Amino acid sequence: xxxxxxxxxxxxxxxxxxxxxxxxxxxxxxxxxxxxxxxxxxxxxxxxxxxxxxxxxxxxxxxxxxxxxxxxxxxxxxxxxxxxxxxxxxxxxxxxxxxxxxxxxxxxxxxxxxxxxxxxxxxxxxxxxxxxxxxxxxxxxxxxxxxxxxxxxxxxxxxxxxxxxxxxxxxxxxxxxxxxxxxxxxxxxxxxxxxxxxxxxxxxxxxxxxxxxxxxxxxxxxxxxxxxxxxxxxxxxxxxxxxxxxxxxxxxxxxxxxxxxxxxxxxxxxxxxxxxxxxxxxxxxxxxxxxxxxxxxxxxxxx
Numbered sequence: 001x002x003x004x005x006x007x008x009x010x011x012x013x014x015x016x017x018x019x020x021x022x023x024x025x026x027x028x029x030x031x032x033x034x035x036x037x038x039x040x041x042x043x044x045x046x047x048x049x050x051x052x053x054x055x056x057x058x059x060x061x062x063x064x065x066x067x068x069x070x071x072x073x074x075x076x077x078x079x080x081x082x083x084x085x086x087x088x089x090x091x092x093x094x095x096x097x098x099x100x101x102x103x104x105x106x107x108x109x110x111x112x113x114x115x116x117x118x119x120x121x122x123x124x125x126x127x128x129x130x131x132x133x134x135x136x137x138x139x140x141x142x143x144x145x146x147x148x149x150x151x152x153x154x155x156x157x158x159x160x161x162x163x164x165x166x167x168x169x170x171x172x173x174x175x176x177x178x179x180x181x182x183x184x185x186x187x188x189x190x191x192x193x194x195x196x197x198x199x200x201x202x203x204x205x206x207x208x209x210x211x212x213x214x215x216x217x218x219x220x221x222x223x224x225x226x227x228x229x230x231x232x233x234x235x236x237x238x239x240x241x242x243x244x245x246x247x248x249x250x251x252x253x254x255x256x257x258x259x260x261x262x263x264x265x266x267x268x269x270x271x272x273x274x275x276x277x278x279x280x281x282x283x284x285x286x287x288x289x290x291x292x293x294x295x296x297x298x299x300x301x302x303x
Contacts, residue, residue: 006082022232024238025234027242028075045075061122094140116132158184162187167197170198173186192219205230206228212236212240213240
């Protein structure tokens with residue numbers, strides 16, 4: 001079973017769960033490996049974190065489509081879970097979307113979401129966003145859906161709207177669903193009242209983001225499910241944990257306290273892997289050497 005069919009299977013079970021499908025976001029293959037150790041059914045690749053980790057630039061439309069596709073391919077290769085990738089605006093107009101979705105299909109990910117901002121875009125959590133008109137946005141989703149139907153009928157297409165006016169956002173995501181989107185993501189709706197209206201008026205699977213950075217309510221899973229949301233993404237946790245944890249650890253070293261190494265080693269013992277080498281995948285490499293090269297004599301656990 002490919003990752004697209006697995007993602008579609010996981011999404012089809014959303015309404016049978018006690019709560020929404022919880023989809024943690026990662027920003028690179030390393031954080032993806034961490035999530036893969038836990039009990040999740042799908043994983044999300046954040047565009048914000050991808051931009052920072054791949055290029056060092058903020059999420060301001062500065063990362064190119066080939067960079068994002070290659071990054072998504074590497075992350076999907078790392079995990080056993082189906083991946084939802086942020087495809088931004090599709091990197092142009094509807095004709096660009098055709099190639100963009102073809103490339104993501106070739107990369108083997110489970111699906112993508114495409115948003116309705118103008119190019120160059122802004123991060124969905126900052127001010128000053130501008131949007132293409134509804135007809136152009138629908139055309140992009142139609143293009144993505146046609147590629148899905150031609151290249152991989154299980155590939156999941158998510159229509160995202162960053163529009164902050166709740167009424168317009170509802171009209172847009174309904175139009176994206178009518179155009180064939182499998183899931184819709186009203187990212188710009190940022191009040192509980194707006195989410196309630198959205199759940200009542202959108203007849204399609206819905207996605208929401210719980211975030212420490214975005215100026216929108218953080219809702220528990222039971223509440224989200226009652227509001228009609230089928231998927232919840234935690235898009236900034238891996239970035240925040242990485243920045244805060246790394247700063248704290250190296251801050252202590254900068255202050256002349258190397259004991260942080262012992263503490264990190266003790267914390268690592270709480271993971272379901274023996275050590276960093278096992279986490280990194282060295283046992284699999286040793287297996288390749290034994291099977292194909294006749295080697296495999298290295299002991300990575302004792303280097």
